[in-house]
Amino acid sequence: MQTQERDIAVTAVALATGERSMPVTAQPAMGGGFRIDVFDSMAALEAEWRALERDDLASLHQSYDWCSAWVETFRHPLAIVRGSLGDHTAFILPLEIIRERGVRRAEFIGTRHSNINTGLFSAEFLQGAAEGLTSAQTTAVAEALRGKADIVILRNVPLDWRGRRSPLASLPAVENQNHAFQLPFLGSFEASLKQVNAKRRRKKFKHQSRLLDAKGGYDYVNAAPDQQDGLLDLFFEQKATRFREAGLPDVFAHAPTQAALRRLLRHGNDGVDATLQMHALRLKGEHEGHIAAVAALSRKGDHVVCQFASIDEALVAEASPGELLFWLMIERLHREGVALFDFGIGDQNYKRSWCPMETTQHDLFLPISGIGHVAALAERSITRAKAAIKSNRQLYTFIQRLRARRGAGPAVADENDRN
Structure with missing residues (x-):
């Protein structure tokens, strides 16, 4: 028994x-x-x-x-x-x-x-x-x-x-x-980009970078332990605003859901694999310190999943900060042995623009x-x-x-x- x-x-x-x-x-x-x-x-x-x-x-x-x-x-x-x-x-x-x-x-x-x-x-x-x-x-x-x-x-x-x-x-x-939608990583970053029109992607990245450089530049933030909770709080704020503007219910407003996500930030992060890890695009110059985009990634082995993401387009909407953050995350992960970047479930235009692979x-x-x-x-x-x-x-x-x-x-x- x-x-x-x-x-x-x-x-x-x-x-x-x-x-x-x-x-x-x-x-x-x-x-x-x-x-x-x-x-x-x-x-x-x-x-x-x-x-x-x-x-x-x-x-x-x-x-x-x-x-x-x-x-x-x-x-x-x-x-x-x-x-x-x-x-x-x-x-x-x-x-x-x-x-x-x-x-x-x-x-x-x-x-x-x-x-x-x-x-x-x-x-x-x-x-x-x-x-x-x-x-x-x-x-x-x-x-x-x-x-x-x-x-x-x-x-x-x-x-x-x-x-x-x-x-x-x-x-x-x-x-x-x-x-669900995924981007397989091939032998090189350039080869991976060719799956989704490398020329157009690079042109867009350069345009976004020039726009932000003209305002003082930007930093890609792979959050340290003492930055994780702050970025998660900011994500909740940004997402609440976006849902409100779109007239949609806020699926992250539930207090227990927020509490579980905070626990995930502290579980199983060993430097390579990560149960939940916060990333962000932070502006410099005239908008010093402003976080224009936030994303949370999970990694297990060679598979990375974007669990959720948010943007604040109040200052630099023309630079598409969310798209730029995805470029920076994907470029970095390509150097770290990842084989598949997973945008998760849900059919969105930005996912289709990145992903040659669709999983039923x-x-x-x-x-x-x-x-x-x-x-x-x-x-x-x-x-x-x-x-x-x-x-x-x-x-x-x-x-x-x-x-x-x-x-x-x-x-x-x-x-x-x-x-």
Whole structure:
């Protein structure tokens, strides 16, 4: 029988208040040497978890440090699925339980703020999972989660990622309404630029630089530890202004979301890989110290994701400071062994101008209870409706403005609104 420990955040609260909690136990699902255990604590799995996340193709959003920041802030109940073959860990699916409208959804931790989700799989399991999870393995996962969740929904999963077929691809799926956009790095910076019209890009960069040099110049800021929080605060301010001017709900106004992002600044930054790292374009001369653009990057191995970005065009709009900051970040990362710069989910003109690669992601469903089967049908319909709406730009813009007038908050705002 598998002994499970309490959620680390809940445990911390209990210890602080002098309360004691009894361990939770659950019978693991087994069969044919395959075993499923479900944990309601991250700590019990840390060593195995960190071993699996060393896989370069595993998403940073399933890394231990990324997940712990959201768990410590939101404190949703956890249902972390570990699959084992014999004595070896085959995979970990870091899930949390979200209860809404009477339905218990098991989703990737912090999934509403993820750009790509893959789960964590061992090299040995991947070698034997070319066709994805088997029916028996899927059934074992569902049985292990029975009583804890009505449905498993794994959002923003690419069925094929950088040449690898996802073991999760065998689950029922619907295409997510938001695609992701990437710039592959080739042998040289010039070769990478040729994918997106190098001549035009260099001409634009030189024009932007001349405009800012005429006003005293600029600095590219790769934030030091004592600069991180200040730049994140400035991002919140800049983004709030942009959302307000566009008549859109501010998806970053939610205090717990802001708190989780602050935690991410302090998690897992080892000088190369970074859970979250702030970057900025700072003006010199007549506008000394003014921050015209801010971006937050995450890096895991050779993959960098732009998590969010903002601009302040009050002073130098003609220089397109956001575009200039992307040039500076990409140019620097090209020298540091990065293979893929990921602009994240959401279809925006500036992303298409940089990216020759577009990745389709899917939402995957595993109903567990009767309510879960109904929820799966509803979720598929909602996702298809969102895709249809977003393909009609005028209708999408109208709905966004209508939501803003009605005071729609972050809980109902679409992921694409982050851009």
